[in-house]
Amino acid sequence: MECSIKPEAGYDLLQLSGEVDMHFSPELRETILERIKAGNPLLIDMGNVSYIDSSGIASLVEGYQTAKTANLAFGLLNISGAAMQVLTLTRLDKIFSLYTSAEQFRQEL
Amino acid sequence: MTEIPAVENAITIRDLVVDYGTRRILDGINLDIPAGQIMVIMGGSGAGKSTLLRCILGLKKPTSGSINILGTEVNGVRARDMHALRKQMGVAFQGGALFSSMSVAENIQLPLREHTRLDETTIEIMTRIKLDMVNMLPHEHLMPAELSGGMTKRTALARAIIMDPKLLFFDEPSSGLDPSTSAELDELIIMLKNSMRMTIIVITHELDSVFKIADHIAVIGEGRILETGTPEQIRASTNLEVQDLLHRKARETVVDADAHLRRLVGEEE
Ligand SMILES: Nc1ncnc2c1ncn2[C@@H]1O[C@H](COP(=O)(O)OP(=O)(O)OP(=O)(O)O)[C@@H](O)[C@H]1O
Ligand SMILES: [Mg+2]
Numbered sequence: 001m002e003c004s005i006k007p008e009a010g011y012d013l014l015q016l017s018g019e020v021d022m023h024f025s026p027e028l029r030e031t032i033l034e035r036i037k038a039g040n041p042l043l044i045d046m047g048n049v050s051y052i053d054s055s056g057i058a059s060l061v062e063g064y065q066t067a068k069t070a071n072l073a074f075g076l077l078n079i080s081g082a083a084m085q086v087l088t089l090t091r092l093d094k095i096f097s098l099y100t101s102a103e104q105f106r107q108e109l
Numbered sequence: 110m111t112e113i114p115a116v117e118n119a120i121t122i123r124d125l126v127v128d129y130g131t132r133r134i135l136d137g138i139n140l141d142i143p144a145g146q147i148m149v150i151m152g153g154s155g156a157g158k159s160t161l162l163r164c165i166l167g168l169k170k171p172t173s174g175s176i177n178i179l180g181t182e183v184n185g186v187r188a189r190d191m192h193a194l195r196k197q198m199g200v201a202f203q204g205g206a207l208f209s210s211m212s213v214a215e216n217i218q219l220p221l222r223e224h225t226r227l228d229e230t231t232i233e234i235m236t237r238i239k240l241d242m243v244n245m246l247p248h249e250h251l252m253p254a255e256l257s258g259g260m261t262k263r264t265a266l267a268r269a270i271i272m273d274p275k276l277l278f279f280d281e282p283s284s285g286l287d288p289s290t291s292a293e294l295d296e297l298i299i300m301l302k303n304s305m306r307m308t309i310i311v312i313t314h315e316l317d318s319v320f321k322i323a324d325h326i327a328v329i330g331e332g333r334i335l336e337t338g339t340p341e342q343i344r345a346s347t348n349l350e351v352q353d354l355l356h357r358k359a360r361e362t363v364v365d366a367d368a369h370l371r372r373l374v375g376e377e378e
Contacts, residue, residue, distance in 0.1 A: 021273075022225050022227065022272075025227070025231065026226075026228065026231075029228060029231060053273040054235045054238055054239070054271075054273050055225075055227055055231055055235055055273075057234075057235075057238065058230075058231045058232075058234035058235045058238065059231060061234050061238075062230050062231065062234060082306070085304045086304065086305070088304070089242070089300070089304040089305070090238050090241065090242065091241070
């Protein structure tokens with residue numbers, strides 16, 4: 001898993017790639033919570049995520065909930081394939097805000 | 110974590126023999142279990158199905174033969190590698206094997222607490238995701254003694270998949286359940302195969318369930334593989350024992366009165 005933050009105008013873009021499993025999800029969780037604590041809206045680019053397990057999904061859920069409480073936008077960008085299937089299976093596709101472009105997220109801020 | 114190479118067969122079993130004392134329980138089992146599909150192992154009571162499962166899980170050391178799981182030869186494997194392999198395998202045991210002093214949620218979390226150092230919030234959310242999948246979210250605080258048969262099986266299933274295993278084993282998912290509860294479990298098993306890409310091994314005698322979920326079937330009788338194949342191939346099997354099993358032929362319709370009496374008073378065997 002690779003996980004890096006790119007500051008954009010008005011929000012942080014978290015670029016995520018590779019396999020998000022129990023080994024790496026704590027790092028993802030910490031990065032997400034830290035950005036929200038800093039008071040930044042967060043867009044997570046899932047386009048290059050090849051696999052995400054339920055610990056990774058749980059980190060996203062916690063991040064989303066924390067952002068919501070802090071009144072900050074939290075979006076998932078370009079989620080597809082296996083990751084999308086997992087979201088659908090767990091009915092989380094109904095909860096998260098999903099985007100196909102960063103521009104779309106930015107406009108909603 | 111050790112990378113496990115992509116393999117066509119998730120499990121390969123060769124010439125597996127298991128003796129309990131002087132009794133031969135498994136007698137030269139050869140079986141290939143394809144990755145990403147549902148393999149049903151069926152056979153009469155005492156045929157050796159659970160014993161085979163225990164061997165695959167490393168809980169019973171075979172007398173001879175080999176088992177290869179996800180590219181790792183189990184025989185002579187180092188404890189550390191077996192531990193890594195075990196984390197890729199989820200098991201719902203016949204009877205559930207839930208801990209009676211723990212609630213449904215605590216039972217499901219147990220593997221996470223034992224094998225990972227995930228944050229408490231992560232563990233809680235993961236647990237609820239799995240509880241929701243098996244439709245047990247409203248019952249997370251119940252104790253095992255308060256569960257119905259179907260609820261026990263669903264809880265055991267949730268615990269088996271809590272670590273997102275690559276291999277899921279399910280011993281008798283539907284025995285003792287009413288048809289609609291058992292059909293629900295079948296749906297759940299198929300859903301897990303499709304969305305989570307698990308290789309699933311189900312042991313069952315329930316014929317309705319077998320033909321609904323199986324991609325492949327292996328029939329075991331007296332410790333041997335009687336037949337393997339697709340559901341269609343098994344239906345068309347010319348093996349009499351297989352046909353007996355498919356038609357649930359009642360055992361021993363002709364009773365030798367003398368022999369039966371001797372059995373009942375314990376003079377035989
Ligand atoms: N720990 C043990 N010690 C001695 N014999 C055993 C042991 N476990 C199983 N056996 C014997 O091995 C044979 C196969 O048992 P096993 O539990 O594998 O059958 P099964 O096919 O799972 O049956 P069922 O459908 O009733 O669950 C039986 O004859 C049983 O008595
Ligand atoms: Mg058994």
